[in-house]
Amino acid sequence: MKKYMKLVSLGLTGAMALSLAACGGSGSSAATGETGSDAGSASTAATDEVVTIKWITVGNGMPSNYDAWLEQVNPYLEEKIGVNIDMEVVGWGDWDTRRNVVVNTAGEYDILFTNLNTYTNDVSNGAFMDITELVQTASPDLYASIPADFWEAMSVDGKIYGVPAMKDSSITEYLVLADDAFEQYAPDYDPSTFTDLTDPELTEALQAITDGSGQAAWPLSSSAATYLTYQYDTLGAGIIGMGVKYNDPEAKVVSIFEQPDITEYLNLLRSWYNTGIINSDAATASEDNSYKAAAIAQGWSGAAKTNWGPAMGTTATAVQWGPTVLSNDSVRGSISCISANCQHPDKVLQFLELVNTDTYVRDLFYYGVEGDNWEYTDETKTKVHKNNADWSMAGYTQGSYFTVTPTDQYDFNEYDEVAELNAAAEPSVLLGFSMDIEPVRDQVQNCITICEKYKSELLTGTRDPAELVPQMMEELNGAGFQDVMAEAQSQVDAFMASNPATAESAS
16 A cells, blocks of 8 residues: 655644644543543543544535534533544535545545545555454444444455445435426326336426426436436446446346446437437536426435425425445445544544434534524424524535434434335445456546546437447447456456355345
């Protein structure tokens, strides 16, 4: 692994307490206080020095009331485990650039938000610490709170380099339909009956909405309909056109865009584009519409009431489309990774244990400043009332959904459904497998570039797939796609041979 320079940073917190930056401090903090969090942390609070943990993550930028938030969260963390937190919340538009700089220059951080798009590559470059053993000893409650399958999904060459957030960590896709659009323009169709995109009556309803409203009923942007391939495990290679069907007991590596099921969807998108159901500028549109008469969204059915409908200013009907799948990619949707340079990884893991298992800490990170952004409705603290929606940290980047106190806005806890979906998810036959791209690194990078070049036009219906797919495949094959496929199949075969139970469970 690449050796990173160790960085040193010292600062003062309060008049008497020395604060050691966890990434750069020397030595260990004293452990002489009371036992850890209410959730059972084995850590102890320091009395003469405090470790400051730097967390860089993505969201809507730094909160306007960040200092007031620190005044609430840091004393609690300091008392429990002897740490303070220093957040850097980077805006969505700046995230990729900032993240690349941080990783490539060994930026001074302790925790970095990561996901499936970059996790294995950053691991291979030596950016993150191997926490396979330490997560179990330093933060046993954190380790116990995450199922074994999820830890397996985090594995790269048998080692764990990040803590996954327990959220909608399996993938369930929903057909989300705006009720007002159906009521006004397609009243003869019941949106709750549509479970298949290829249902002719769905196309009829979408056409009626498009014609009646004068607006595309299924608007897309250049990010495109990548959800069409969600039942294929992409092996951690990052090539959207290569994968294994999640329930294929033979685990055959295939060219995804040449598979019959995907071909049918591509032809459907093309027909929708030609009749105006998909907007004509889809391949170049930089932003998604805030209002969509019809769309596919990953989540849970309750999100129609709590999120999808309200975000459009209407009510929405959500109908599950396809199975619930657990894969490496789904688990890796939100990861907290510890810097390879971190000087106090035990403290960082104890902190992440609190974020994931201590309800008060979780509420502070999820909702913001108590008394400003939110407050408990009574002394039982079983419900939260949100005073505003001004908090700019993204909750899914932080930790478990299942420790968050539900709001009083609804008479149900939507995360109960998320837990049920996770528990019932069908695991991919390649759960725990990540392709080692090193033998074909150049070919993989070239193939990723080519797929990205074609993605927007192909997955919006902008061009005829009968013409575009062969053109893309010719270019891919010229860039070594078949070599990548062969290498992937060889590694998959070796994995399956050493994990025969995976094939049996898929049969």
